[in-house]
Amino acid sequence: MDTISLDDNQTLEAIGILADVLDGVTEHGGLDTVLVSKALRQVIATKSQPAFEFAAKAFNTLDPQVRRQVAADADDAAHDAVGLRGRVGGFLSTPPRRAQAPQQSTTFLNALNLRARRRPKEA
Numbered sequence: 001m002d003t004i005s006l007d008d009n010q011t012l013e014a015i016g017i018l019a020d021v022l023d024g025v026t027e028h029g030g031l032d033t034v035l036v037s038k039a040l041r042q043v044i045a046t047k048s049q050p051a052f053e054f055a056a057k058a059f060n061t062l063d064p065q066v067r068r069q070v071a072a073d074a075d076d077a078a079h080d081a082v083g084l085r086g087r088v089g090g091f092l093s094t095p096p097r098r099a100q101a102p103q104q105s106t107t108f109l110n111a112l113n114l115r116a117r118r119r120p121k122e123a
Contacts, residue, residue, distance in 0.1 A: 006047040014078060015040050015055075021074045025066065032062055033070070 004011055022037035039055035042048075059067065 004052070006043065006049065006052060012044050012047075013081070014074075015044055017077045017081065018070070018074045019044075021070050021077055024073075025070065033066065036062065 006012065019037040019040040022033040022040070025033040036055065036058045039051070039058045043051045043055050062070070
Protein backbone atom coordinates (compact mmCIF):
# COMPACT_ATOMS: atom_id res chain seq x y z
CA MET A 1 0.00 0.00 0.00
CA ASP A 2 1.39 3.36 -1.02
CA THR A 3 1.90 5.87 1.74
CA ILE A 4 0.33 9.27 1.29
CA SER A 5 1.05 12.52 3.04
CA LEU A 6 -1.50 13.08 5.77
CA ASP A 7 -0.12 16.59 6.34
CA ASP A 8 -1.64 17.77 3.07
CA ASN A 9 -4.90 19.67 3.57
CA GLN A 10 -6.26 18.61 0.19
CA THR A 11 -5.71 14.94 1.05
CA LEU A 12 -7.51 15.40 4.35
CA GLU A 13 -10.33 17.24 2.59
CA ALA A 14 -10.68 14.36 0.12
CA ILE A 15 -10.81 11.87 3.00
CA GLY A 16 -13.51 14.01 4.62
CA ILE A 17 -15.54 14.06 1.40
CA LEU A 18 -15.29 10.28 1.17
CA ALA A 19 -16.42 9.97 4.81
CA ASP A 20 -19.38 12.28 4.15
CA VAL A 21 -20.46 10.22 1.15
CA LEU A 22 -20.16 7.02 3.19
CA ASP A 23 -22.41 8.57 5.84
CA GLY A 24 -25.08 8.99 3.19
CA VAL A 25 -25.18 5.34 2.15
CA THR A 26 -28.29 3.72 3.55
CA GLU A 27 -28.64 0.51 1.56
CA HIS A 28 -26.26 -2.39 1.04
CA GLY A 29 -24.31 -2.46 4.27
CA GLY A 30 -25.15 0.94 5.68
CA LEU A 31 -23.70 -0.03 9.05
CA ASP A 32 -20.42 -1.08 7.43
CA THR A 33 -20.18 2.24 5.58
CA VAL A 34 -20.71 4.14 8.84
CA LEU A 35 -17.87 2.18 10.43
CA VAL A 36 -15.58 2.97 7.49
CA SER A 37 -16.62 6.62 7.71
CA LYS A 38 -15.67 6.67 11.39
CA ALA A 39 -12.30 5.12 10.53
CA LEU A 40 -11.71 7.83 7.91
CA ARG A 41 -12.62 10.57 10.38
CA GLN A 42 -10.09 9.05 12.77
CA VAL A 43 -7.47 9.46 10.05
CA ILE A 44 -8.34 13.15 9.77
CA ALA A 45 -8.21 13.62 13.54
CA THR A 46 -4.92 11.79 14.10
CA LYS A 47 -3.13 12.13 10.74
CA SER A 48 -1.86 8.65 11.52
CA GLN A 49 -0.56 6.33 8.82
CA PRO A 50 -1.73 3.20 10.73
CA ALA A 51 -5.21 4.75 11.00
CA PHE A 52 -5.15 5.40 7.26
CA GLU A 53 -4.11 1.81 6.53
CA PHE A 54 -6.91 0.51 8.78
CA ALA A 55 -9.47 2.74 7.04
CA ALA A 56 -8.25 1.63 3.62
CA LYS A 57 -8.56 -2.04 4.59
CA ALA A 58 -12.02 -1.39 6.03
CA PHE A 59 -13.08 0.36 2.80
CA ASN A 60 -11.86 -2.62 0.77
CA THR A 61 -14.15 -4.94 2.76
CA LEU A 62 -17.23 -3.13 1.44
CA ASP A 63 -19.25 -4.68 -1.37
CA PRO A 64 -17.58 -3.85 -4.71
CA GLN A 65 -20.76 -2.22 -6.05
CA VAL A 66 -20.96 0.00 -2.95
CA ARG A 67 -17.28 0.95 -3.33
CA ARG A 68 -17.82 1.91 -6.98
CA GLN A 69 -20.91 3.98 -6.16
CA VAL A 70 -19.21 5.68 -3.21
CA ALA A 71 -16.16 6.45 -5.36
CA ALA A 72 -18.36 7.97 -8.08
CA ASP A 73 -20.39 10.00 -5.57
CA ALA A 74 -17.22 11.18 -3.82
CA ASP A 75 -15.75 12.23 -7.16
CA ASP A 76 -18.88 14.26 -7.93
CA ALA A 77 -18.81 15.80 -4.44
CA ALA A 78 -15.14 16.73 -4.84
CA HIS A 79 -15.85 18.42 -8.19
CA ASP A 80 -18.75 20.31 -6.59
CA ALA A 81 -16.49 21.41 -3.72
CA VAL A 82 -13.84 22.69 -6.13
CA GLY A 83 -16.49 24.53 -8.14
CA LEU A 84 -17.95 26.10 -5.03
CA ARG A 85 -14.50 27.13 -3.84
CA GLY A 86 -13.88 28.77 -7.21
CA ARG A 87 -17.17 30.68 -7.07
CA VAL A 88 -16.74 31.98 -3.53
CA GLY A 89 -12.95 32.22 -3.57
CA GLY A 90 -12.93 35.84 -4.68
CA PHE A 91 -15.68 36.68 -2.27
CA LEU A 92 -13.86 35.14 0.69
CA SER A 93 -10.51 36.68 -0.20
CA THR A 94 -11.82 40.23 -0.27
CA PRO A 95 -11.29 42.09 2.96
CA PRO A 96 -14.48 42.65 4.90
CA ARG A 97 -15.86 46.16 4.88
CA ARG A 98 -15.65 48.07 8.09
CA ALA A 99 -18.91 48.13 9.90
CA GLN A 100 -20.42 51.55 9.98
CA ALA A 101 -22.10 52.79 13.11
CA PRO A 102 -25.82 53.05 12.59
CA GLN A 103 -26.86 56.61 11.95
CA GLN A 104 -28.99 58.00 14.73
CA SER A 105 -31.92 60.23 14.12
CA THR A 106 -30.37 63.68 13.94
CA THR A 107 -33.81 65.29 13.93
CA PHE A 108 -34.52 63.94 17.39
CA LEU A 109 -31.13 65.03 18.72
CA ASN A 110 -31.51 68.48 17.16
CA ALA A 111 -34.93 68.92 18.76
CA LEU A 112 -33.51 68.04 22.17
CA ASN A 113 -30.65 70.48 21.76
CA LEU A 114 -32.94 73.28 20.61
CA ARG A 115 -35.31 72.65 23.49
CA ALA A 116 -32.48 72.93 25.97
CA ARG A 117 -31.37 76.24 24.43
CA ARG A 118 -34.88 77.72 24.54
CA ARG A 119 -35.47 77.14 28.21
CA PRO A 120 -35.58 80.34 30.18
CA LYS A 121 -32.82 80.58 32.69
CA GLU A 122 -33.97 80.53 36.23
CA ALA A 123 -32.71 83.27 38.46
